[in-house]
Amino acid sequence: MKPLHVLWKKPSDGGAFDGGAWVDGGGLALSNLATQDVMELARSIGTAEAATWWRLDLGRLVPLSMFAVLNHNGTQTARRRHVVSNHADGSSPVYDTGFELMWTPTEVWGQQPFGAFPFSGIDIGAYPGGTVDLHVAPSTVYGRYLFTYVSDATNPAGYFQAGRFMAGEASQHKMAFGVKVRSVDPSECRRTRGGLRLVRRRPGYREVSITFEHMTEAEAYATGFEIDRQLGKSGDFLLVYDPDDAPSVRFRRTVYAALTETVGITTTTATMPRRYGWGINAEELI
Template structure:
């Protein structure tokens, strides 16, 4: 099984009935089903009794990945995922327990002498410049009709909690990992112009990441079911997906995991017997 993970194809949260512990009237929980992540669900308070969201999928669905995209949860915040067929969650199919939202990115002793980041978490100044998201990859897929996320962040200085998108659905982990040579980088759409006097003027735009990689050595069934159908046909270049290139490196999710869209639909090629391959280009959605 590869470390590459695709999620959101399909995103079962979009078909679900969502309820929440609280919400500002103009920023309802339904915003978690909108790909415009700048329009968040926002709670009315930070008290844990009011900072939860629940999804009823209507029927049992396979869940392998759950993510909250573009949240404002503070360092020290925790969340808990429960899945089951009972909406009261008296009996659960999966309970994550309380886990930290912010992953550790540094081990003690890994930094140069005199350099210290409390708890080894993403620095606040970095977090302020990225699309901060929370990801939970289940050890094994779970089939359940109901999902509940509880968030514990009562001390959040904003006075509210918010998130822009809920992703919940199966995890496609290809049988072969992405090939070496994959790349990730920023694209900057800022416009640079020169005045007649020679001064440089820059219309600053938001930078976004682009992930490029190749999947190869896929058998025909996997290539046409998971790639051709679920990703190319159903998502296309307009649908949103969550791509995690290195599931074994949660300390790098803030850099490498991308909530975005397929920028191009590269055709499947059949270079060898029982072997299909294609290229991917994933553009971050802001």
């Protein structure tokens, strides 16, 4: 199986945001992009490109391989660009994604009858955890300053907003067979004396269970052990099952989550070199 990508070290959370033109009051400040609550939004004051960008000073040279904008209101024509530089003015970039569409065509070909297939190819239902703009670099890049530009001038809302921005170097781990991604419905059901079924609906979320059976000592203790120790149940991370998945599947298996328990490290072989096991049991943050 291809390796799971886990973005759990997020230097973006400790950086300083500035740039663009963002609402200061009403709980809509640009700094909200660094909070765990994806419903705590940062909102621009307009849709002009001069307003819908930000600079992140990471404080030092850091490795970066994955960039994600969560719970954004970009239209289906919205485009985004990430630029990594070692200069505060963004000159001499070490990495530049160029402008990319924030929405990816996710409709499964043939699942809609002729005439009903959306012209854009975008199935909003393929983003069960909300809108996710994801970019994975071909290789790790290093930089201090990260610029993000959004181009969505015709957004009918009159502003651009997002609930979370994450950037860092994603760790990669080969998974054992048996990965489980489950949609959880916490709604309450009961029946009346007459047999009528009543349901009190509550928002659903996803749960993920993943095991790793043949990790090296370095992988097990530098990553698995540290995720359990540093994040515990309160820390957040982004799980991407496989960035090379077909778009129709990729975002159904991309989960912004937190651990439900710490599994611990298990020695799985008796002979040298030792191999170790670990696991992720996590639930989606919504």
